[in-house]
Amino acid sequence: MSIATTLSLAALFAFGFTNFLWKLATPSKPYQPSYLMIQGITYIIVMSIIHIIQTHPFTTSPKLASLAVMGGICASMGSFATFLALSRGGEGSKVFPIVGLNVIIATILSIIVFHEPITIQKLIGFIFGVISIIFLTR
Numbered sequence: 001m002s003i004a005t006t007l008s009l010a011a012l013f014a015f016g017f018t019n020f021l022w023k024l025a026t027p028s029k030p031y032q033p034s035y036l037m038i039q040g041i042t043y044i045i046v047m048s049i050i051h052i053i054q055t056h057p058f059t060t061s062p063k064l065a066s067l068a069v070m071g072g073i074c075a076s077m078g079s080f081a082t083f084l085a086l087s088r089g090g091e092g093s094k095v096f097p098i099v100g101l102n103v104i105i106a107t108i109l110s111i112i113v114f115h116e117p118i119t120i121q122k123l124i125g126f127i128f129g130v131i132s133i134i135f136l137t138r
Helices: 003-028 032-054 062-087 092-100 102-114 120-136
Strands: none
Touching: 003 062, 003 092, 032 062, 062 092, 092 102, 092 120, 102 120
16 A cells, blocks of 8 residues: 555544544534634644654745635635534534535546546546435435
């Protein structure tokens, strides 16, 4: 198994647990921005520790900073919308699969922007993804 696949599996579990923790928190009726800000502060602390351990200078460019800000805005909006859906009675077994289809958006944009090839496997994956959402949300 490649290191990229191993790290992808680690991310799968980490994000899965993150989403599950959101669902665990919703019965307490948290104010979503407060909860997500604490999560964000934790993110900053963990990234700071990783940065210190790696001993790499803090560097970026205006272009990368702009992409990071746009990504942060999108992640904040997505996190807030997901948490709000869960807090408003959304079932995790329905909300998470729908939100998980975000990979289709990223894949389509990668095909358009980076001219990645459209393969039969990708098309079948899209079809299965949509079919799974239909089954999971009924």
